Amino acid sequence: MIGAGPVGLFAAHFAHLHGLSSLIFDSLSEVGGQPQMLYPFKKISDIPAYNSINGTALIQNLKSGLPKETEIITNHKVNDIKKNADGFVLDNVVLAKSIIIATGAGAFKPKELPLKMRDEIQKRVHYFIKDPKDFANQKIGVFGGGNSALDLAIELANYANVKIIHRRNEFRGLELNVKKLRSLTNVEILTPYLPKDIQLINNQLDITLKGMGDVQSRHEQFDQIVVAYGFKADNRFIKNWGIELNGTNIAVDPTMKTNIDGIYAAGDVVSYPGRVPLIALGFGEAQIAITSIMRDLFPEKTLTIHSTSI
Numbered sequence: 592m593i594g595a596g597p598v599g600l601f602a603a604h605f606a607h608l609h610g611l612s613s614l615i616f617d618s619l620s621e622v623g624g625q626p627q628m629l630y631p632f633k634k635i636s637d638i639p640a641y642n643s644i645n646g647t648a649l650i651q652n653l654k655s656g657l658p659k660e661t662e663i664i665t666n667h668k669v670n671d672i673k674k675n676a677d678g679f680v681l682d683n684v685v686l687a688k689s690i691i692i693a694t695g696a697g698a699f700k701p702k703e704l705p706l707k708m709r710d711e712i713q714k715r716v717h718y719f720i721k722d723p724k725d726f727a728n729q730k731i732g733v734f735g736g737g738n739s740a741l742d743l744a745i746e747l748a749n750y751a752n753v754k755i756i757h758r759r760n761e762f763r764g765l766e767l768n769v770k771k772l773r774s775l776t777n778v779e780i781l782t783p784y785l786p787k788d789i790q791l792i793n794n795q796l797d798i799t800l801k802g803m804g805d806v807q808s809r810h811e812q813f814d815q816i817v818v819a820y821g822f823k824a825d826n827r828f829i830k831n832w833g834i835e836l837n838g839t840n841i842a843v844d845p846t847m848k849t850n851i852d853g854i855y856a857a858g859d860v861v862s863y864p865g866r867v868p869l870i871a872l873g874f875g876e877a878q879i880a881i882t883s884i885m886r887d888l889f890p891e892k893t894l895t896i897h898s899t900s901i
């Protein structure tokens with residue numbers, strides 16, 4: 592599997608149910624794709640059988656459903672696929688009989704705080720957070736004005752003192768969340784400010800905030816900061832693999848096969864008329880792709896379609 596977002600993770604689980612072993616690559620240091628990186632605390636209400644589940648819990652459940660022998664290689668962006676007589680060689684690391692491309696919106700990287708900083712400062716600057724409890728009883732600065740920044744600030748405020756800093760007076764995220772933040776006594780909203788400098792003074796991050804327009808600049812001290820400026824995604828590398836695209840996404844047939852035999856795709860990376868970017872749909876596509884792979888690899892076998900038999 593290329594991509595350990597929800598669809599790649601579920602595809603590995605479903606592959607295991609069919610007796611296939613799989614290895615998953617992800618370009619990021621954490622698995623989980625968009626739900627884990629972009630909206631870890633948002634309540635997702637459109638995944639069948641979960642009335643509501645947040646992004647982190649969904650990914651945790653998907654991870655815990657994987658068999659022990661599933662290998663996950665993080666911090667590895669797959670760049671190269673070569674076909675040989677035995678299958679496909681990915682980046683000279685692994686030989687696979689079949690591939691599922693589940694790269695979603697693409698290999699994404701956080702948009703970084705545009706300030707020069709030494710390593711010891713960098714360690715206190717976060718682009719995603721796994722557990723807000725790690726920040727308990729600290730002074731935390733959250734930078735950004737979109738839904739991710741607002742969600743993170745609300746979640747962190749359960750455990751820490753939070754200041755949210757945005758370059759405009761208006762936030763891009765939901766008004767409901769802005770209202771909620773304004774109602775919390777341990778949250779301060781600082782606008783319109785841009786971060787101009789960051790230093791470590793007396794074991795605290797000392798950040799110079801430049802006031803926009805005629806607003807005075809100021810200094811703020813934090814234990815740690817979280818930057819939620821969004822992510823840049825890139826799927827352009829897929830073209831180099833000889834895969835036929837439909838715009839920037841992968842064209843697939845109804846079996847989820849790409850134009851190359853043995854290479855399938857599922858999730859947000861694919862495109863066909865009527866597709867909508869939803870997790871549950873990606874799960875279904877992963878099931879189609881794995882079933883198709885089984886038919887490719889074992890044409891003589893009568894497939895057991897259901898996970899258990901009665």
Ligand SMILES: Cc1cc2nc3c(=O)[nH]c(=O)nc-3n(C[C@H](O)[C@H](O)[C@H](O)COP(=O)(O)OP(=O)(O)OC[C@H]3O[C@@H](n4cnc5c(N)ncnc54)[C@H](O)[C@@H]3O)c2cc1C
Pocket residue numbers: 593594595596597598599616617618619622623624625626629630634635636637638667668669670693694695696697698699828857858859860868869870871873
């Ligand atoms: C703010 C927001 C809210 C959303 N809310 C909902 C919702 O409520 N319900 C819902 O159903 N959907 C929602 N979605 C959409 C949902 O997140 C996507 O449909 C889903 O994440 C697609 O899963 P995926 O596994 O296909 O791709 P992704 O989640 O994008 O994961 C792809 C993974 O592939 C990795 N990758 C990419 N390229 C490479 C490479 N070359 N090598 C190795 N790894 C690579 C990436 O790092 C990433 O981890 C929301 C999306 C956003 C942005």
